[in-house]
Amino acid sequence: MKNQAQRLALVFAFPLVLPLAFSFAGCAGKKSKELTKTESARMILDIAAGAINEKDPTDALEKIQFAESLDPSLPEIPFLKSLAFEQKNDLSRATIEIKKALTLNPKSSAVNAQLGKLMLEQGHPADAVRPLTQAANDPLYREAYRARTNLGILHYRRGELDLAAKHMKRAVTENPLMSCMAHYYLGHIALKAGKFDEAIRSYDRSTRSICGGFADGHYALGVAYQRSRKIEDARKKFLSVQQQFPRTAAAERSLDHLRELQ
Secondary structure (H helix, E strand, C coil): CCHHHHHHHHHHHHHHHHHHHHHHHCCCCCCCCCHHHHHHHHHHHHHHHHHHCCCCCCHHHHHHHHHHHHHCCCCCCCHHHHHHHHHHHHHHHHHHHHHHHHCCCCCCCHHHHHHHHHHHCCCCCCHHHHHHHHHCCCCCCCCHHHHHHHHHHHHHCCCCHHHHHHHHHHHHHHCCCCCCCHHHHHHHHHHCCCCHHHHHHHHHHCCCCHHHHHHHHHHHHHHHHHHHCCHHHHHHHHHHHHHHCCCCHHHHHHHHHHHHCC
């Protein structure tokens, strides 16, 4: 509730920010510097990025529109629009915007990673390979592990499990705490091979720490317990999924498994 209240405060206070910045910019003495329109636009885009992180794409788009009215040339604008439209599940508009961003900044790993992800989500894996590979291989890109994970998903969907595992393991090595999806897919690969203990370890890692809210990972761990005949562990896990993630697909599937185990 506190975060929500803070977001609402930003929404209502926002129209005052820019006028105040210009009004008081010369009042503190000669050392003060008035913000340019570009500087103000970038400050607003930082707020928009925060709204995207908080899963509030409508608020983000409002901020982006305001920033665009100040300086429409900023390459961050179409990139952030793409992220916001993706959160709204409007993948067509998200793709249009990320292609604009790529024209403005073709070497950006963040832009290439987003383009590759959107191509993968829309069933165009051939168009996803190049941008994902570029982003995954950039040693200066902090989120290269995400692009690497998406490359792994691409190969997994093609049935190329060895290549998929290679990319997933690399993602886990680069960022073991944040690679929830990589651990999850490594669990899938191990389960397909009948390596139940290995699957359990991977699924368990997909639910630890920052990944704790990953409902599908918890459900998959229950399935792995059941497949390995650890029935009591499976029952406990399916019950916990129902309690932790009520009214979700994972909870419904867990209920089906609990009925099987009775």
